[in-house]
Amino acid sequence: MRIGFVGLGAMGAPMARNLHRASLLAGVWNRTQGKAAALAAELGCNAYPTLADLAADCDVVGICVSADADLREVVAGLSPGLGAGKIVIDFSTVGAGTARALHARLAAGGVGFLDCPVSGGIEGARQGTLAIMAGGDEAVFERARPVLEAVGRKIAHLGPSGAGQATKATNQIMCAGIIQAVAEAMAFAQAEGLPLERVIDTLGQGAGSSWYFVNRAPYMAKGQYPAGFRVRLHEKDLRICREMAAAHGARLPVVESTLAEYAALIRDGHGDEDISTIYRSKSALFADADGKPGA
Amino acid sequence: MRIGFVGLGAMGAPMARNLHRASLLAGVWNRTQGKAAALAAELGCNAYPTLADLAADCDVVGICVSADADLREVVAGLSPGLGAGKIVIDFSTVGAGTARALHARLAAGGVGFLDCPVSGGIEGARQGTLAIMAGGDEAVFERARPVLEAVGRKIAHLGPSGAGQATKATNQIMCAGIIQAVAEAMAFAQAEGLPLERVIDTLGQGAGSSWYFVNRAPYMAKGQYPAGFRVRLHEKDLRICREMAAAHGARLPVVESTLAEYAALIRDGHGDEDISTIYRSKSALFADADGKPGA
Numbered sequence: 001m002r003i004g005f006v007g008l009g010a011m012g013a014p015m016a017r018n019l020h021r022a023s024l025l026a027g028v029w030n031r032t033q034g035k036a037a038a039l040a041a042e043l044g045c046n047a048y049p050t051l052a053d054l055a056a057d058c059d060v061v062g063i064c065v066s067a068d069a070d071l072r073e074v075v076a077g078l079s080p081g082l083g084a085g086k087i088v089i090d091f092s093t094v095g096a097g098t099a100r101a102l103h104a105r106l107a108a109g110g111v112g113f114l115d116c117p118v119s120g121g122i123e124g125a126r127q128g129t130l131a132i133m134a135g136g137d138e139a140v141f142e143r144a145r146p147v148l149e150a151v152g153r154k155i156a157h158l159g160p161s162g163a164g165q166a167t168k169a170t171n172q173i174m175c176a177g178i179i180q181a182v183a184e185a186m187a188f189a190q191a192e193g194l195p196l197e198r199v200i201d202t203l204g205q206g207a208g209s210s211w212y213f214v215n216r217a218p219y220m221a222k223g224q225y226p227a228g229f230r231v232r233l234h235e236k237d238l239r240i241c242r243e244m245a246a247a248h249g250a251r252l253p254v255v256e257s258t259l260a261e262y263a264a265l266i267r268d269g270h271g272d273e274d275i276s277t278i279y280r281s282k283s284a285l286f287a288d289a290d291g292k293p294g295a
Numbered sequence: 296m297r298i299g300f301v302g303l304g305a306m307g308a309p310m311a312r313n314l315h316r317a318s319l320l321a322g323v324w325n326r327t328q329g330k331a332a333a334l335a336a337e338l339g340c341n342a343y344p345t346l347a348d349l350a351a352d353c354d355v356v357g358i359c360v361s362a363d364a365d366l367r368e369v370v371a372g373l374s375p376g377l378g379a380g381k382i383v384i385d386f387s388t389v390g391a392g393t394a395r396a397l398h399a400r401l402a403a404g405g406v407g408f409l410d411c412p413v414s415g416g417i418e419g420a421r422q423g424t425l426a427i428m429a430g431g432d433e434a435v436f437e438r439a440r441p442v443l444e445a446v447g448r449k450i451a452h453l454g455p456s457g458a459g460q461a462t463k464a465t466n467q468i469m470c471a472g473i474i475q476a477v478a479e480a481m482a483f484a485q486a487e488g489l490p491l492e493r494v495i496d497t498l499g500q501g502a503g504s505s506w507y508f509v510n511r512a513p514y515m516a517k518g519q520y521p522a523g524f525r526v527r528l529h530e531k532d533l534r535i536c537r538e539m540a541a542a543h544g545a546r547l548p549v550v551e552s553t554l555a556e557y558a559a560l561i562r563d564g565h566g567d568e569d570i571s572t573i574y575r576s577k578s579a580l581f582a583d584a585d586g587k588p589g590a
Contacts, residue, residue, distance in 0.1 A: 096487065119501050131501050156497040159490055166487035167494055170480045174503040177476020184549045185468040188536070191543050192391065192461035195454055199462055202451040206414050206426050207524075208469040210505030229502075241483070248486050250580045254479045257548060285545045 002026035003147055004058035006051065006074055007092070008035045011118070012064035014125040015091065015151045019062065020045065021128075022150035029054045055081025060147055064091040067236065068098045075102055084110030087144050091151075093117045095240050096135075096162035096169070097247065103136060103161035112140035115161060117168035118152060121229060129153040133171075135163030169244055172237040175229075176258035178212045179275050180282075186220045187282035196221035212276075220279040228274025235262040235271070297321035298442055299353035301346065301369055302387070303330045306413070307359035309420040310386065310446045314357065315340065316423075317445035324349045350376025355442055359386040362531070363393045370397050379405030382439050386446075388412045390535050391430075391457035391464070392542065398431060398456035407435035410456060412463035413447060416524060424448040428466075430458035464539055467532040470524075471553035473507045474570050475577075481515045482577035491516035507571075515574040523569025530557040530566075 001024055005016040008030040019025040020043045027046025030036035040047035048054035055061055055078040065071055071094050078088065088106060090099065090113070099115035106113045114136035124130040130152040134141055141157045148155045158167045185208075189199050200221065204214045219225055238259050245252045261281050262271075270277045296319060300311040303325040314320040315338045322341025325331035335342035343349035350356055350373040360366055366389050373383065383401060385394065385408070394410035401408045409431035419425040425447035429436055436452045443450045453462045480503075484494050495516065499509045514520055533554050540547045556576050557566075565572045 119503075121502075131497070133497060154497070154500060156493065158493060158497065159488070162487075163489055166484065166489055167497060170484040170487075170489070170494060171498050171501060171503040173480040173483055174476045174498070174505070174508065177472050177479060178503065178505060181469045181472020181476065181549055184472060184547055185465045188468055188540060188545075188547065189461065189465040191545070192458075192465075192539070193454075194458055194461055194465065198451065198453060199465060202426070202428060202449070202453065202462060203466050203469070205449060206466060207416075207506045207510075208414075208466040208473065210469070210473060210507075211502045212505075213469065215502075244487070245483060245581075248581050250483075250486070252479055252483065252580065253552060254476055257552070285547065286540075286543050 001060060001146060002058045003060045003062060004028065004048065004054040005062045005064075006030070006054065007064040008039055009064065009066070010122050011091070011125045013039060014122070015062065015064060017043070018128040018151050019147070022146075024147060024150055026058050027054060051077030052079070052081040054078070055086070057081075058086070060087045060089060060144060062089045062091060062147065066092065068094040071098060072102070075106070082106070082109065082111045087112040087114065087140055089114045089116050089144055089147060091116050091118055093168055093237055093240065094165060095243055096165040097244070099135060099165050100162040112137060112143070113161065114140060114144055115164040116148065117164055119168065119171060125151070132156070133158055133164040133167040135159055135165060135167075136161050166244070169237070169241045172234065173241055173252065173255055175212070175234065175275070176238055177254040178210050179216070179278055180254070180258060180261070182210065182213045182217055183220060183276065183279040183282040186217055186279060187286055190283065191286040216274070216276040219274060219276045225270075225273035225277040227272055228276070230272050231262050231265050231275050231277060232271040234275050235259065235266065238262070296355060296441060297353045298355045298357060299324065299343065299349040300357045300359075301325070301349065302359040303334055304359065304361070305417050306386070306420045308334060309417070310357065310359060312338070313423040313446050314442070317441070319442060319445055321353050322349060346372030347374070347376040349373070350381070352376075353381070355382045355384060355439060357384050357386060357442065361387065363389040366393060367397070370401070377401070377404065377406045382407040382409065382435055384409045384411050384439055384442060386411050386413055388463055388532055388535065389460060390538055391460040392539070394430060394460050395457040407432060407438070408456065409435060409439055410459040411443065412459055414463065414466060420446070427451070428453055428459040428462040430454055430460060430462075431456050461539070464532070464536045467529065468536050468547065468550055470507070470529065470570070471533055472549040473505050474511070474573055475549070475553060475556070477505065477508045477512055478515060478571065478574040478577040481512050481574060482581055485578065486581040511569070511571040514569060514571045520565075520568035520572040522567055523571070525567050526557050526560050526570050526572060527566040529570050530554065530561065533557070
């Protein structure tokens, strides 16, 4: 099986490396061509001149880009080289509607399309331990399994096209509400003068606990927010959630309030910090009142 | 050490039983005296005619009541029987200010006071596995340890008087935001037609996970909300959080939005269901739009 990989950013580059380690990588393409040339030289694989060349030379194309428009553009570029039996796997986080539209368009030419957004961050991408949430035809998913197993560890098929993106969106909604809850609670604890490390240790074992509390409340206690999961990226994902909910005519309170807080954080220059930086805004609720800096 | 226990409700009665099992229980008192008489007859301990009699006969008094006013009334009733060296342990969830005021008043007479709110629910109370968040003088805490160990398992001293209540309030704020996040995400997943059990299984292992997601999202998937942690009780606790925040001049968005949702749920007759019943309101965001029942 020959794999081509498109999009060599912070997530895509280490994923391509893992495909190379699994002896699956035929070559790469990147919008900034220098990046592709450098990686190809390092790994000894092809740096394709065009997306169509990559598609023509490969059985499976993996994609990891930033936004819906980028994905549509990449698939359009691949199209002349695609043909019946080939598979396109999109690892980007985009709207489920975008995934379903591309799935339908490619299916008409006998090309498989899987939406496979991931979670686990840059560390997971490097270590090949990403969680992969797949949507698409089951038979295509099974054929693509060796590729998925080369880049991820927890691999789940959630249903037809779009189900992977919808599951990822579900996760991002949870992260939004949880980071708000953890930050608001920690700001309260700080205002009450509690020993924050002991509070984290005590409550981390109970029913109010969460991955974010155990792993990110310590950032808040120290006032340091190394990225992590950047505000800017979660903001982008929540805009997708907003659009998907709007397609049902729904407006989601947790999503909307988090987007509002993120807009302020980005405006104030914190967009590239970990989302636990929302502790800044929650602390300000108390600082303003107590007349401390921030008032 | 002779312990008297006051407040034999759903939490207090099993706590008194565990003190009896540890051979520490001298007797009980309850506002509805029949309950105290029945438990005393069953366990072969005293049913004291008055709170002052209980206080006079015991070294340590444990209390588990519903609200700040109940607690103040109980301590007033105990007062004539209290004296230097005795300890009052309050297991109720009340405001940290109430705890600090009682601590100060009793300290004047040489009586120790610990705020020791618990978590772990009725099951934890029965099994003696409650988490106990203690505030108060360290020496008093150490003397009270055998009593705490008879009713709980994870016992933490968080600082001076009020620190136990403040820690419990911190936990209740987290629970509020998390249950909203989980319910909103699950309602979204349902609207997207995802297989909910598989979604829970997949996301339950990731960074968006939480105790509430793993343990309560399955209730939402089934549309069944056995109590659990009743809306009515969490609502009471969040009012305490609101008051404590207001003492700093702060208004907490997660707390306020959850109180608003709970008010509607209680009005609609869901106050005695588990807090996961908030899934009803979140589902309605989609049901209204899709013209399903609830529109």
